[in-house]
Amino acid sequence: MKPNNNIYKLIAGLKTTPSAKLDAKVNNAIDDALAQRKRIESAYMPSIRRIIMRSPITKFAVAAIIVAAVIVGIHYFGGGATKPCLAWDCVIRPIMDANTAEFDMIVGEEDKVPVIHDMIMGSKIHRTVEGMKEATIIDLASSQILSLDPDKKKAIYISLKDFPQIPNYMDQLRNVIKMLEATPGFTVEDLGDQVIDGRTLYGFKAKHPKLEVEIWADPATGLPVRLVQKEGQMKIICTNMRFDVPMDESLFDMNAPEGYKVEKQEMNIFDSTEADFIEGLKVQAEVLGDGIFPDDVSIEHFVKLAPTMKDKFDKLTVSEEEKTALGMKLQKGVMFIRFFKGDGKWIYAGKGVKLGDANTAIFWYRPAGSQTYHVIYGDLTIKDVAEADLPKQVEKQ
Amino acid sequence: MNFEDKLLIWKFNRGDCEAVRRIYEKYKQELVGLAVALLKDVSAAEDVVHDVFVSFLQLQRFNLTGSLKGYLATCVANAARNVIRTNTRRPQEPLDESQAVVSKTNSPVHEAIFGEQSRLLSQAIWELPYEQREVVLLHIHGGLKFAEIAGSQDVSVNTVLGRYRYGLEKLRSKFNGEVHYEAE
Numbered sequence: 001m002k003p004n005n006n007i008y009k010l011i012a013g014l015k016t017t018p019s020a021k022l023d024a025k026v027n028n029a030i031d032d033a034l035a036q037r038k039r040i041e042s043a044y045m046p047s048i049r050r051i052i053m054r055s056p057i058t059k060f061a062v063a064a065i066i067v068a069a070v071i072v073g074i075h076y077f078g079g080g081a082t083k084p085c086l087a088w089d090c091v092i093r094p095i096m097d098a099n100t101a102e103f104d105m106i107v108g109e110e111d112k113v114p115v116i117h118d119m120i121m122g123s124k125i126h127r128t129v130e131g132m133k134e135a136t137i138i139d140l141a142s143s144q145i146l147s148l149d150p151d152k153k154k155a156i157y158i159s160l161k162d163f164p165q166i167p168n169y170m171d172q173l174r175n176v177i178k179m180l181e182a183t184p185g186f187t188v189e190d191l192g193d194q195v196i197d198g199r200t201l202y203g204f205k206a207k208h209p210k211l212e213v214e215i216w217a218d219p220a221t222g223l224p225v226r227l228v229q230k231e232g233q234m235k236i237i238c239t240n241m242r243f244d245v246p247m248d249e250s251l252f253d254m255n256a257p258e259g260y261k262v263e264k265q266e267m268n269i270f271d272s273t274e275a276d277f278i279e280g281l282k283v284q285a286e287v288l289g290d291g292i293f294p295d296d297v298s299i300e301h302f303v304k305l306a307p308t309m310k311d312k313f314d315k316l317t318v319s320e321e322e323k324t325a326l327g328m329k330l331q332k333g334v335m336f337i338r339f340f341k342g343d344g345k346w347i348y349a350g351k352g353v354k355l356g357d358a359n360t361a362i363f364w365y366r367p368a369g370s371q372t373y374h375v376i377y378g379d380l381t382i383k384d385v386a387e388a389d390l391p392k393q394v395e396k397q
Numbered sequence: 398m399n400f401e402d403k404l405l406i407w408k409f410n411r412g413d414c415e416a417v418r419r420i421y422e423k424y425k426q427e428l429v430g431l432a433v434a435l436l437k438d439v440s441a442a443e444d445v446v447h448d449v450f451v452s453f454l455q456l457q458r459f460n461l462t463g464s465l466k467g468y469l470a471t472c473v474a475n476a477a478r479n480v481i482r483t484n485t486r487r488p489q490e491p492l493d494e495s496q497a498v499v500s501k502t503n504s505p506v507h508e509a510i511f512g513e514q515s516r517l518l519s520q521a522i523w524e525l526p527y528e529q530r531e532v533v534l535l536h537i538h539g540g541l542k543f544a545e546i547a548g549s550q551d552v553s554v555n556t557v558l559g560r561y562r563y564g565l566e567k568l569r570s571k572f573n574g575e576v577h578y579e580a581e
């Protein structure tokens with residue numbers, strides 16, 4: 001080693017351990033700054049909260065975006081899933097400044113479900129699902145979904161009743177992010193480096209009382225490329241995320257193509273009840289399961305079966321009106337799971353159970369605020385059951 | 398700038414003062430080491446680092462193109478220069494060589510060698526004129542480019558290069574005889 005290198009090494013490594021007094025002084029200064037910031041926030045935050053809660057847009061922000069995703073998929077008897085990268089786009093500044101976004105979305109575990117590809121521009125989302133020819137455009141500003149079936153030359157408009165108008169999806173995400181960050185209990189944990197899909201990414205985990213998100217960024221660019229969101233019993237993975245990508249505006253055209261037969265539907269996606277869920281279960285067993293309840297009722301499973309379910313509906317020998325009615329029942333049932341309002345987790349044990357089996361519990365959960373559980377049996381009856389008397393599977397889980 | 402620093406700055410710009418705590422913990426030893434090397438006074442050095450972080454907390458947000466460490470090193474150097482210029486502080490607490498400026502070491506053997514060398518180097522650095530000392534430390538310790546140093550000192554790059562060259566030559570001449578050689 002040359003002496004000069006030694007000088008470099010020694011100077012570069014100069015370190016002095018600060019005294020405890022300095023540590024205390026700096027930490028006190030930081031504490032003071034935090035306290036001052038809280039005082040300032042408390043002075044004006046109430047009005048901000050009032051504005052947020054009064055606004056139907058922000059009040060339903062998270063739900064609304066997710067709903068739009070599910071709705072579309074449901075229209076195809078499957079697809080949809082969930083809102084992509086809500087709060088988590090927040091973690092990296094560039095996302096906050098993005099005008100367009102593009103990513104692949106997986107509901108559940110990778111390699112097991114169809115990949116949903118989303119392109120976002122302004123208030124509109126252009127969505128396609130792997131293995132399905134249909135394309136869907138969701139316009140959050142007009143609370144409308146346009147589903148295009150190129151094979152049948154059919155365009156279906158779905159109006160989302162009571163759906164808040166969202167002028168710009170990315171702006172909406174920013175609002176959601178701010179709202180989440182302002183919620184007590186919101187924390188961010190540094191996950192460090194990890195090799196994912198052959199790439200070294202830098203991640204962190206943001207936790208909110210109602211959801212948990214991991215976001216992974218490319219250390220070279222600082223841009224997020226992957227996001228994993230866990231909300232309740234649902235998991236969503238966004239990959240290949242790109243921002244400010246040039247896009248063809250015609251992909252977001254809400255006018256039905258020439259020659260397409262146009263149909264219109266309306267639905268409220270927020271008001272699904274237990275009764276809707278039971279109706280949906282009945283449709284799944286009767287129409288899609290040959291009298292047997294499905295293996296699972298999770299959103300992941302629904303997405304996984306999307307293409308198959310669509311085929312089965314197409315083959316039904318009933319009128320189009322009846323198909324639409326059945327489809328609506330299915331949608332409402334899925335909404336109950338998607339926006340589950342009970343306390344704790346729901347349990348499904350209906351795999352392989354025959355419709356009409358009065359002795360086998362297929363689903364149970366605790367309604368919000370209730371001391372007892374609602375247990376649904378194979379004959380679709382409901383019983384109020386104390387926790388101690390729940391089916392044994394509860395203990396396993 | 399590494400990703401963690403980007404993230405810390407992003408959090409700070411969004412009002413997260415806890416990010417400053419992390420920044421302090423991450424760089425405090427290097428910054429105090431730099432300040433001690435500049436001022437030859439532990440107490441004054443700690444005051445400078447404290448003042449830098451207090452000022453940092455008062456920022457609403459800031460955009461950084463270079464490294465965070467370099468930015469903080471510049472802040473420390475500016476504050477130390479002010480201390481020198483205004484002459485408001487005199488070395489009141491002579492440096493305790495056992496605690497003051499230490500070199501990062503890898504093993505007991507290295508520590509024995511570099512501990513002594515560090516003491517010699519510290520002495521040599523303190524004998525440099527302040528301007529040369531500052532340039533040498535900011536470039537090697539702070540990782541700043543000469544143009545960045547010139548900007549922060551409001552002098553030409555050539556002036557900075559000259560100070561650096563003279564400073565390094567003096568260090569080399571004072572340090573060479575004592576330095577430990579290894580086989581190349």
